[in-house]
Amino acid sequence: MSAIYILWKRELIRYFRSRARLVGSLGQPLLFLVALGFGLGPIFQKAGQGNYFQFLGPGVICMGILFTGVFAGIQVIWDRQFGFLKETLVAPISRFEIMFGKTLGGATVAFIQGCFVLVLTMVVGFRVQNFLMLPLALVAMFLIALFFTALGISIASILEDMQGFQLILNFIVQPVFFLSGALFPLTGVVSFLSVIAYFNPLAYGVDAVRGSLTGVTHFGLATDFTVLIVICLIVLALGSYLFSKVEA
């Protein structure tokens, strides 16, 4: 237990110590909010869909969590290159504890980042419909954070160095985000897009956060949370397995 705690603490110390990273990673969500929110908002409104910020806000929150989470996980590659990973691998603790501690730490960081973005969306014009549902949204945000951090660690366990970084960004992270229904409603889109969304973990995450915060859902909250919990367990198991194979 204490090993998991200290691994978790390390991630948080590092996160709060690098203010540049903290502020820098708010830049992208802000850009999306401003450019798309103000840019496409009027069109969205004209199409009779209401205020675009109400729709976009949860999507951008999830984007913040997705990117921070995956990259927190992938940092294991840096740990490997800078040698620190060896220090944890020779310690008398199980690989599962290492993987779990790192995942919890990264997920907490991604979750905090998501909270910052939530505040940012509210500054720009997003409104929470029912504050009683806010805790549920926070749970969904944490599950998303957990899933993508564990996914990042799983990927990092297979990659030898940062060479594959661009590959992950362009073939996993970006498609997962753009095809999740974070930016556009999944109802009424071309059928192949809605089929892809069925297999996109983030689609359920975005839907859960949006459903909790604004009352509008696509899959239904029960489905969203069931899927989120199940895929979290799967990726944690996968991550533990892959991480147990890592050699220094």
Place this chain on the structure above:
Amino acid sequence: MDDIISAQNLTKNFGNFTAVNDVSFNVQKGEIFAFLGPNGAGKTTTIKMLTTLLKPSSGIIKLNGIDVTTHPEKARKTFGIVFQDPSLDDELTAMENMEFHAVLYKVPHREIKERIEKFLNLVELWDKKNDLVKTFSGGMKRRLEIARGLLHKPEILFLDEPTQGLDPQTRNKIWEYLKNLNKDTQITVFFTTHYMEEAEQIAQRIAIMDHGKIIETGTATKLMEQTQTKSLEKAFLKLTGTAIRDEEASGVDKLRIRARRWNR
């Protein structure tokens, strides 16, 4: 008997490449043991196997009687290690790096502060305890790693080229700490180095490895007598030849990556 490290018929293959080939040796409790060899001889691979970071392809390793392959977690408590490359977290302070280690190794809570102070004082870094490690020089980092490796009071300390790239003053200091510690606590020290004079002056016994095999073991005097040379450096060159070994950007690692890609 009193063998604290025992390796029997140790072999490690990476694909078709045999990095360590049927190596056996013993180190006694309290001994200072040097492991010498040209680049790419298999020293680091051997240390990685001894310290549970790599699984041997075949052979048995026992540390203090504990089989490393079957009980890795238990074996890990018995040794501390200073790696060839730094393994500190640069973004944390010296103190935080030490605390992290203490918790991972389950040092009793009430002893943590006291022990950190003791070992940081030993390597003369107590004044810098709250500085970020990224502000440290190479020598300071190495001293911090030694302090960290000792924090959980291991019985064996492994050091993979601990003095590489350091100035003579720092090297001298580091060996002074380690010799005193060995005298006071009977800690077994197992190290690799390219500095022959270090091995000659500090180690009680020396093993010379080349092409994945141990070619000679003995005291410095014995190795010199055997090769009819006047210095350990000459003995070393006579035993391993004078040809330069190109270790092309850690060739073993590359081979390992390739082997992994195709065989997994």
